[in-house]
Each structure stands twice: as C-alpha cells, then as structure tokens.
Amino acid sequence: xxxxxxxxxxxxxxxxxxxxxxxxxxxxxxxxxxxxxxxxxxxxxxxxxxxxxxxxxxxxxxxxxxxxxxxxxxxxxxxxxxxxxxxxxxxxxxxxxxxxxxxxxxxxxxxxxxxxxxxxxxxxx
Ligand SMILES: [Zn+2]
Numbered sequence: 480x481x482x483x484x485x486x487x488x489x490x491x492x493x494x495x496x497x498x499x500x501x502x503x504x505x506x507x508x509x510x511x512x513x514x515x516x517x518x519x520x521x522x523x524x525x526x527x528x529x530x531x532x533x534x535x536x537x538x539x540x541x542x543x544x545x546x547x548x549x550x551x552x553x554x555x556x557x558x559x560x561x562x563x564x565x566x567x568x569x570x571x572x573x574x575x576x577x578x579x580x581x582x583x584x585x586x587x588x589x590x591x592x593x594x595x596x597x598x599x600x601x602x603x604x
Contacts, residue, residue, distance in 0.1 A: 519562025
C-alpha cells in the first residue's frame with residue numbers, strides 16, 4: 480500500500496471545482512493523488528443526510544483509506560452550487576458540520592474544509 484500518497488476529497492460534482500480542489504489538496508497534504516468522491520452539493524448532503532443515506536459515501540471513503548492509505552479527508556463547498564443552492568455563510572456552516580461529522584467517524588484522519596469562491600480559487604477553512 481502506498482504510504483501517504485493519497486488524500487480524499489468529498490467534493491461537488493461541479494466540473495468547475497475539480498482542478499482547483501485537486502491542486503490545493505496536493506499542496507496542503509503533500510500527496511501525489513486525490514481520490515475524488517462527488518455528489519451534487521456534497522457539503523449540504525454530508526451535513527444533513529440521515530446515517531443510512533451516508534452509507535455509499537462512507538464505503539467510497541473506506542476504499543480510499545484502506546486501499547490507498549489516505550490519511551486526509553477534505554469536504555468542499557463552492558460558489559454557485561446547483562446541488563446545494565444556499566448562501567456562502569450557509570455553505571461554510573454545512574462544511575463545518577460535515578467536517579465535525581467526519582471527524583467523529585474517522586478520528587485517526589485529518590479532516591479539513593475547503594471553500595471554492597466565485598473566481599474558482601480554493602481556500603482552506
Ligand atoms: Zn455544487
């Protein structure tokens with residue numbers, strides 16, 4: 480198993496967010512690859528989904544951890560999100576709630592939030 484070469488992103492499906500998120504995570508986590516798990520409005524989904532609805536997402540996260548040795552999770556929210564059409568403030572609340580939820584599920588991993596702004600720059604929260 481590769482050692483610390485992968486990180487895992489919980490991102491929106493929106494194509495505008497993919498490259499900036501990958502670039503930021505590669506720099507921040509010092510990894511070569513970013514496993515990308517996507518869902519429309521991922522931040523809102525993880526923040527509020529009932530446990531049973533989160534099962535498929537958790538299966539994908541577990542593959543990234545167990546097969547790729549990922550030690551880092553990132554939850555992404557972004558400007559102009561069709562899947563979670565709320566204000567920037569609400570997005571940041573959802574990202575924070577998602578980070579807290581994932582920290583409880585994966586206490587041995589680092590879990591961080593990312594905001595992608597209206598110029599498609601990604602920022603750590
Ligand atoms: Zn979106």
